[in-house]
Amino acid sequence: MPISQVIRNVRPLGAAAVDLVIEAGKIKAALPTGSADAKLSCLLDGQGQLVLPALVESHVHFDKTLWTRPWRPNTAGPTRNDRIRNEQVLLQDFGVPIAQRAGALIEHCIGRGSLYFRSHVDVQTVWGLRHVEAMLALRDQYKHLIDLQLVAFPQGGLLIQPGTAALMQEALEMGVDIVGGIDPAAIDRDPVRHLEALFEWAVRYDRGVDIHLHDPADLGRWEIERIADMTQACGLQGRVMISHAYCLGAFAPAELHGLADRLCELEISIMTCAPSHVTVPPVAMLRSRNVNVCSGSDGIRDAWSPMGNGDMLERAMLMAMRFGWSKDADLEMAFDIVSAGGARALGLQAYGLAPGCPANLLVLPAESLAAAVVDRSPRRAVISRGKIVARDGVFLSI
Amino acid sequence: MPISQVIRNVRPLGAAAVDLVIEAGKIKAALPTGSADAKLSCLLDGQGQLVLPALVESHVHFDKTLWTRPWRPNTAGPTRNDRIRNEQVLLQDFGVPIAQRAGALIEHCIGRGSLYFRSHVDVQTVWGLRHVEAMLALRDQYKHLIDLQLVAFPQGGLLIQPGTAALMQEALEMGVDIVGGIDPAAIDRDPVRHLEALFEWAVRYDRGVDIHLHDPADLGRWEIERIADMTQACGLQGRVMISHAYCLGAFAPAELHGLADRLCELEISIMTCAPSHVTVPPVAMLRSRNVNVCSGSDGIRDAWSPMGNGDMLERAMLMAMRFGWSKDADLEMAFDIVSAGGARALGLQAYGLAPGCPANLLVLPAESLAAAVVDRSPRRAVISRGKIVARDGVFLSI
Numbered sequence: 001m002p003i004s005q006v007i008r009n010v011r012p013l014g015a016a017a018v019d020l021v022i023e024a025g026k027i028k029a030a031l032p033t034g035s036a037d038a039k040l041s042c043l044l045d046g047q048g049q050l051v052l053p054a055l056v057e058s059h060v061h062f063d064k065t066l067w068t069r070p071w072r073p074n075t076a077g078p079t080r081n082d083r084i085r086n087e088q089v090l091l092q093d094f095g096v097p098i099a100q101r102a103g104a105l106i107e108h109c110i111g112r113g114s115l116y117f118r119s120h121v122d123v124q125t126v127w128g129l130r131h132v133e134a135m136l137a138l139r140d141q142y143k144h145l146i147d148l149q150l151v152a153f154p155q156g157g158l159l160i161q162p163g164t165a166a167l168m169q170e171a172l173e174m175g176v177d178i179v180g181g182i183d184p185a186a187i188d189r190d191p192v193r194h195l196e197a198l199f200e201w202a203v204r205y206d207r208g209v210d211i212h213l214h215d216p217a218d219l220g221r222w223e224i225e226r227i228a229d230m231t232q233a234c235g236l237q238g239r240v241m242i243s244h245a246y247c248l249g250a251f252a253p254a255e256l257h258g259l260a261d262r263l264c265e266l267e268i269s270i271m272t273c274a275p276s277h278v279t280v281p282p283v284a285m286l287r288s289r290n291v292n293v294c295s296g297s298d299g300i301r302d303a304w305s306p307m308g309n310g311d312m313l314e315r316a317m318l319m320a321m322r323f324g325w326s327k328d329a330d331l332e333m334a335f336d337i338v339s340a341g342g343a344r345a346l347g348l349q350a351y352g353l354a355p356g357c358p359a360n361l362l363v364l365p366a367e368s369l370a371a372a373v374v375d376r377s378p379r380r381a382v383i384s385r386g387k388i389v390a391r392d393g394v395f396l397s398i
Numbered sequence: 399m400p401i402s403q404v405i406r407n408v409r410p411l412g413a414a415a416v417d418l419v420i421e422a423g424k425i426k427a428a429l430p431t432g433s434a435d436a437k438l439s440c441l442l443d444g445q446g447q448l449v450l451p452a453l454v455e456s457h458v459h460f461d462k463t464l465w466t467r468p469w470r471p472n473t474a475g476p477t478r479n480d481r482i483r484n485e486q487v488l489l490q491d492f493g494v495p496i497a498q499r500a501g502a503l504i505e506h507c508i509g510r511g512s513l514y515f516r517s518h519v520d521v522q523t524v525w526g527l528r529h530v531e532a533m534l535a536l537r538d539q540y541k542h543l544i545d546l547q548l549v550a551f552p553q554g555g556l557l558i559q560p561g562t563a564a565l566m567q568e569a570l571e572m573g574v575d576i577v578g579g580i581d582p583a584a585i586d587r588d589p590v591r592h593l594e595a596l597f598e599w600a601v602r603y604d605r606g607v608d609i610h611l612h613d614p615a616d617l618g619r620w621e622i623e624r625i626a627d628m629t630q631a632c633g634l635q636g637r638v639m640i641s642h643a644y645c646l647g648a649f650a651p652a653e654l655h656g657l658a659d660r661l662c663e664l665e666i667s668i669m670t671c672a673p674s675h676v677t678v679p680p681v682a683m684l685r686s687r688n689v690n691v692c693s694g695s696d697g698i699r700d701a702w703s704p705m706g707n708g709d710m711l712e713r714a715m716l717m718a719m720r721f722g723w724s725k726d727a728d729l730e731m732a733f734d735i736v737s738a739g740g741a742r743a744l745g746l747q748a749y750g751l752a753p754g755c756p757a758n759l760l761v762l763p764a765e766s767l768a769a770a771v772v773d774r775s776p777r778r779a780v781i782s783r784g785k786i787v788a789r790d791g792v793f794l795s796i
Binding site for chain 1: 468469471472474673674675676699702703704705707715716718719720721722724725726729765766768769772773776
């Protein structure tokens with residue numbers, strides 16, 4: 001008979017306190033606090049803290065991080081191509097392996113409460129499949145703690161770098177989860193062939209698609225329409241994400257209602273980190289038309305920028321700031337985007353606090369869900385599949 | 399003979415480690431670490447951490463805060479006037495006195511490393527001088543620890559609320575430091591008379607001027623030109639601040655070179671919190687033309703928004719994000735804005751790490767000044783006039 005444990009006196013998303021009964025790594029029941037069998041072993045006494053489903057990091061670049069390395073002043077030039085080349089030079093012969101840098105960052109992110117991740121992995125001819133191999137090994141190393149999806153990501157372009165297409169397919173054959181793309185117009189300068197390649201591989205290998213789209217305004221919007229066409233033609237509803245989509249911030253939200261309805265119908269998710277120096281998708285409008293929105297940290301202390309700390313609760317706060325949100329309902333929406341929105345985007349089967357879901361939980365002090373977003377308490381306990389994996393925000397070696 | 403103490407092994411702004419000799423609450427000398435007299439009493443062993451001048455909070459509304467109160471969902475309507483009315487209703491008979499709320503917030507801000515503050519104080523006919531009295535008492539209560547400047551701030555308008563002008567003058571007679579204004583066009587609808595009143599009082603009472611300016615684009619820019627005219631006519635060079643100045647974000651920076659040069663010549667400071675949901679002044683351009691820029695938290699958990707934590711190092715990080723800064727020089731500029739820029743804006747006589755400056759210091763772990771801005775370590779020791787007033791970011795009752 002499986003052994004049950006209990007997390008006592010926690011408030012699910014800020015609601016009335018319950019005792020959460022955990023069994024075989026899953027949530028078994030939520031009982032009014034004090035009513036769980038007193039003989040059950042206590043996994044955690046929540047003392048009235050909030051319990052949240054573990055956070056979802058929907059867009060990160062673990063393989064690029066310089067985490068654990070000494071501070072390195074950023075030396076990249078001003079254009080995107082400058083930055084791509086700067087990173088190639090830096091990482092090509094970088095002395096410290098990805099396993100060490102990205103592994104430490106994964107553990108840090110777990111400490112902040114994320115247990116679900118989608119990481120892009122750089123596929124370029126300069127280093128071939130080295131990043132893919134390292135990230136597949138990390139996916140395996142941490143599979144007892146986290147769900148880590150990997151995207152084969154042609155950072156330097158797909159068509160303009162001969163040999164990249166073959167590497168992409170090899171990465172997918174090795175078990176990478178998602179087909180990635182980037183700026184089909186600005187970088188490859190042949191948007192239709194770029195997208196056709198991605199969708200052909202997605203169908204052939206039965207994978208989802210995730211496209212970095214920084215292309216601006218009308219150009220980016222036109223590409224989103226083409227992505228929608230191909231999603232529909234390939235029957236990939238629910239398996240496509242458009243990351244960044246700065247272009248959607250160039251229009252009055254009302255101009256985008258038709259496009260939003262199409263994204264909703266095709267279950268295409270929009271990922272935004274809610275950056276504050278560029279235009280961003282109109283998140284509230286998209287959500288009001290039932291388009292799924294998720295969020296991520298993007299790069300964390302890498303050759304692109306020294307910013308970032310992998311804290312998805314802080315990301316929710318930054319998103320609220322980006323849109324001037326101050327109402328509880330809006331702050332709760334920001335939380336939903338870094339939790340349930342991410343779960344939908346990543347196609348997670350069981351996510352949340354309902355019985356049957358994995359006991360993947362974040363427990364932290366806060367008066368309410370909205371307050372949790374504003375306060376971002378560092379005093380976080382994190383539970384993965386029924387085991388405590390972080391206390392006070394610090395990952396425990398288990 | 400005065401007693402000297404030493405702060406051992408700290409790196410001023412990230413430079414080589416020194417021992418800082420402190421005497422009579424001031425910095426006496428910076429010696430290569432290890433070379434200070436071993437018999438000197440050790441105030442703090444920095445262990446190679448950074449030492450920074452205490453942070454400058456150039457724009458806050460202490461009297462409005464709901465700090466220490468239970469989480470209160472924001473209920474204001476969408477317009478600025480809705481928010482003004484919402485706050486009037488909430489604060490008019492609020493049960494918990496300003497001394498308690500603002501006092502606790504001041505102590506919290508000290509814990510984050512700020513020791514210099516400019517707080518606006520709401521002067522309105524609905525509550526007369528109640529806020530002024532409370533904030534004057536707090537200024538007195540904390541004068542052994544911090545420099546707190548107060549601005550008489552006609553939140554609800556100056557001309558449209560009969561009786562406000564008399565209250566403003568009374569506040570100045572009571573010892574409020576600065577004459578405040580707000581949106582001379584949008585709120586009072588008579589910008590010239592509004593500004594004339596402020597500058598007349600500034601001259602009569604020998605005070606500086608600090609004007610909240612949210613008025614947009616060409617309207618706001620025109621008002622800045624009038625503020626410059628009056629600053630010049632009244633001989634108030636170096637004593638005028640324009641807060642927010644959203645209007646300056648509506649133009650290409652190059653269009654504003656002439657205006658920037660005028661602001662520089664008249665030593666008018668621009669204060670921006672670098673909010674991400676509105677346009678903001680082009681800080682890098684302003685700085686490149688020697689316009690002084692400072693920053694602040696604005697409201698902290700009040701009837702306007704539940705956001706904010708009074709952390710000026712986080713504010714520097716948010717400013718860097720707002721402009722997409724990633725270079726060390728830019729991150730250092732962000733720090734300068736929350737430190738030396740604030741000191742210039744507030745007209746502080748002695749500020750910094752040079753011998754003779756007050757020993758008002760922030761010691762925290764970081765690899766470099768740029769890293770301090772990105773990391774925002776909570777493990778901060780704060781020293782006010784040679785005494786430790788906070789450890790690990792927590793204010794000590796002294």
